[in-house]
Amino acid sequence: MPDTxxxxxRELYLRLLTHVRPYWRQFAAGxxxxxxxxxxxxxxxxxxxxxxxxxxxxxxxDTIFWTPILLILLFVIRGLxxxxxNVIFQWVSGRLVFDLRQxxxxxxxxxxxxxxxxxxxxxxxxxxTYNVSQVTSAATRVLTVLVRDSLSLIGLIAYMFYLNWMLAxxxxxxxxxxxxxxxxxxxxxxxxxxxxxxxxxxxxxxxEEGTRGQKMIKxxxxxxxxxxxxxxxxxxxxxxxxxxxxxxxxxxxxxxxSAALMIATLIYVGTHxxxxxxxxxxxxxxxxxxxxxxxxxxxxxxxVNRQLQKGIAAAESVFDLxxxxxxxxxxxxxxxxxxxxxxxxxxxxxxxxxxKDALTxxxxxxxxxxTLALVGTSGGGKTTIASLVPRFYNPTGxxxxxxxxxxxxxxxxxxxxxxxxxxxxxxxxxxxxxxxxSYGKRNATLEEIRAAAEDAHALDFIEQLPEGFDxxxxxxxxxxxxxxxxxxxIARAFLKDAPVLLLDEATSALDNESERHVQAALKRLTKNxxxxxxxxxxSTIEHADRILLIKDGxxxxxxxxxxxxxxxxxxxNLYKNLF
Numbered sequence: 173m174p175d176t177x178x179x180x181x182r183e184l185y186l187r188l189l190t191h192v193r194p195y196w197r198q199f200a201a202g203x204x205x206x207x208x209x210x211x212x213x214x215x216x217x218x219x220x221x222x223x224x225x226x227x228x229x230x231x232x233x234d235t236i237f238w239t240p241i242l243l244i245l246l247f248v249i250r251g252l253x254x255x256x257x258n259v260i261f262q263w264v265s266g267r268l269v270f271d272l273r274q275x276x277x278x279x280x281x282x283x284x285x286x287x288x289x290x291x292x293x294x295x296x297x298x299x300x301t302y303n304v305s306q307v308t309s310a311a312t313r314v315l316t317v318l319v320r321d322s323l324s325l326i327g328l329i330a331y332m333f334y335l336n337w338m339l340a341x342x343x344x345x346x347x348x349x350x351x352x353x354x355x356x357x358x359x360x361x362x363x364x365x366x367x368x369x370x371x372x373x374x375x376x377x378x379x380e381e382g383t384r385g386q387k388m389i390k391x392x393x394x395x396x397x398x399x400x401x402x403x404x405x406x407x408x409x410x411x412x413x414x415x416x417x418x419x420x421x422x423x424x425x426x427x428x429x430s431a432a433l434m435i436a437t438l439i440y441v442g443t444h445x446x447x448x449x450x451x452x453x454x455x456x457x458x459x460x461x462x463x464x465x466x467x468x469x470x471x472x473x474x475x476v477n478r479q480l481q482k483g484i485a486a487a488e489s490v491f492d493l494x495x496x497x498x499x500x501x502x503x504x505x506x507x508x509x510x511x512x513x514x515x516x517x518x519x520x521x522x523x524x525x526x527x528k529d530a531l532t533x534x535x536x537x538x539x540x541x542x543t544l545a546l547v548g549t550s551g552g553g554k555t556t557i558a559s560l561v562p563r564f565y566n567p568t569g570x571x572x573x574x575x576x577x578x579x580x581x582x583x584x585x586x587x588x589x590x591x592x593x594x595x596x597x598x599x600x601x602x603x604x605x606x607x608x609x610s611y612g613k614r615n616a617t618l619e620e621i622r623a624a625a626e627d628a629h630a631l632d633f634i635e636q637l638p639e640g641f642d643x644x645x646x647x648x649x650x651x652x653x654x655x656x657x658x659x660x661x662i663a664r665a666f667l668k669d670a671p672v673l674l675l676d677e678a679t680s681a682l683d684n685e686s687e688r689h690v691q692a693a694l695k696r697l698t699k700n701x702x703x704x705x706x707x708x709x710x711s712t713i714e715h716a717d718r719i720l721l722i723k724d725g726x727x728x729x730x731x732x733x734x735x736x737x738x739x740x741x742x743x744x745n746l747y748k749n750l751f
Contacts, residue, residue: 181484188311188487191271195264202260203319209253210323212246213469214331217461219243261316265308272304275494282498285564286524294377295370299493302376303369303486310483317476321469328462328469335459360419361481368412369486375405416482499584500566506586511575512540512671512702514561520569521556530556531725533570538718540671543703545713547743548722554706557722558674561704562591574672592670594694596677598657600649605634606641608649608660612668620667628663628693630656655689662693673698675705710747719743 179187192199219242277300332340378401514537521531531553538544546554559565560572563579572579579587592612600608609624610616616624621641625631633656637643649657665673675694691712698705707713714733721729721736721743729736729743736743 179488181481184484184487184491185310185480187491188307188483189315191268192264192311194271195267198260199264202257202264202316205253205257205260206316206320207323209250209257210320211327212250212253213324213465214327214462215246216243216465217328217458218331219246257316257320261312265312268311269304269308272307272490272494273300276300276304276490279494279496279498283496284499285559287496290524292373292377294375294379295373296493298369298373298376299489302372303489306365306369306482306486307490308483309479310487314476314480314483317472321473324469325466325473328466332459332462332466335455335462339459361416361477364412364416364419365482365485366488368409368416369489371405371408371412375402375409378402378405499563501584503579503581503583503586505577505581506583507575507577507590510590510671512538512590513573513575514538514672514702514704515573515576516557516570517573518570519560519567519572521560521565522568523565529568529725531567534725534727535570536718536720536727536730538702538704540702541700542717543698543705543715545705545707545716545719546722547707547710547713547719547746548728552722553725554722555676556725558676558704558706561672561674562588562593590670591672591674592665592668593674594658594661594665594676594697598649598654598661600645600657600660602644602647604639604642604644605637605660608645609641609663609667611664616667621663624663624667625660627666627696628659629689630659630663630693633659658690659693662690662697665697671701673701673703675703675707677706677708721746 280296280300329340378398516534516536519531519534520529522529534553534557536544546557548554556565560567561579563584566580574582574587574590601611606618606621609621613620618641622631625634625641634640634643643651645651645657645660649660652660675698694712695715705713705716713719716733719729719731719733719736720727721741723742729739729741731739737747
């Protein structure tokens with residue numbers, strides 16, 4: 173993947189334009205309207221010359237009749253071209269944003285877990301929602317200004333040279349001043365835009381935490397603290413916006429002052445030429461009109477630099493996300509229906525930023541259809557072991573096999589088709605109960621969904637809801653109790669019917685009544701499935717075929733519930749302290 177941080181602004185811009193290529197026909201039509209619009213600019217002063225010379229000086233009746241009609245037609249054409257170009261480029265801009273958002277979201281879905289461990293969710297959301305909208309101005313509006321106003325400048329300057337080359341040469345005296353202003357401001361604008369977009373990500377993250385954690389904030393009376401944190405970021409964004417406006421607007425007064433000096437000089441010189449007969453009255457007025465029309469394109473061309481730099485800074489963050497390396501999937505082998513034998517052979521693992529291993533030489537075997545429970549204090553490595561099975565992370569040492577095949581040699585699709593997961597936090601979506609249960613099997617029939625709900629001890633409460641399986645559950649299942657949410661997660665696992673099951677603290681957050689229902693559902697779910705169960709409540713894993721006590725990334729004790737109690741070791745002490 174290319175490193176966008178080492179790319180120049182020009183390279184970033186050219187890469188951005190490649191995403192406009194699929195719509196080159198529409199874009200070309202928009203450019204054509206710009207060309208026509210640009211051609212109309214020098215036509216305005218060109219019509220003024222015969223109006224003045226032919227009407228007021230010569231009194232030509234044909235000129236008096238036709239010139240106003242041509243002037244009206246000219247402005248009608250300008251209006252139609254302006255309307256057409258705005259609509260066309262808005263369509264292209266919308267498609268560009270749509271395509272980039274699709275690319276970014278598809279990349280997010282394939283990113284490894286380590287990316288989300290190291291990245292702020294708010295920053296990622298900000299890139300997808302805010303930054304990408306800044307890109308469109310650079311890709312479309314900047315180009316329209318460049319095409320239209322560059323052609324307008326060329327046409328106007330050519331006409332000015334046609335009228336009087338000496339006066340036209342004087343126009344170029346201010347061009348070096350304008351160029352110096354633009355070059356000076358370009359770097360400043362890009363730096364400010366990049367900082368603003370980064371701060372926007374931080375503010376989005378603070379907003380996300382403030383809304384998601386609103387109950388905790390209220391209970392701990394931290395409203396003022398969160399408000400100050402949010403307002404501090406919002407104030408920085410305000411300051412950046414002001415600085416961008418100052419830097420972006422600075423070129424205007426410089427250009428206007430230069431223009432005033434130039435026009436004053438031209439009036440002085442042009443008046444003498446007119447008196448001397450070297451330039452007609454109509455020609456002189458046409459020259460001044462062309463000059464007046466010249467400065468608006470110049471101001472737009474220099475002003476577009478602000479949008480260009482904001483767009484390039486945004487494009488950098490957008491392409492950074494698109495270029496993130498997806499999960500590595502070099503596995504070629506597949507398993508249609510796994511038997512479920514899992515073997516950890518001297519497995520070690522260290523997180524990217526950690527100074528020591530989270531797991532050290534872990535070895536054990538899980539026979540098909542049996543349940544292995546992992547217990548121990550927090551931070552011992554239990555969740556890390558479970559995370560290695562679906563390859564959320566890859567071991568830094570040793571091997572893990574499923575039915576004798578190294579997980580690294582299995583395709584991710586084949587591996588994860590044979591896995592199911594129920595965690596402590598029920599991951600549910602803002603959709604109906606039916607959609608959440610069938611999440612892992614979209615083509616499931618209603619009868620299959622009902623059967624899964626019944627197996628999960630969820631059918632009773634579902635049927636009591638006003639809309640049954642069509643009941644919306646709200647964001648993260650907020651309209652359901654904790655036990656109900658968990659039973660929906662279990663129903664989803666039942667419906668997938670995978671041979672390997674991962675249970676991570678599936679009952680720890682429940683009350684006794686809810687736990688009783690969930691435990692009954694889990695007992696049915698784990699039957700004839702290879703299960704890795706993580707639990708702090710030792711009462712939930714007494715029925716496990718085998719228990720591993722994990723401490724500091726190593727297996728401290730290994731055996732069944734009764735065997736470990738007889739040993740009188742650390743498991744015995746944990747059990748004794750709890751009961």
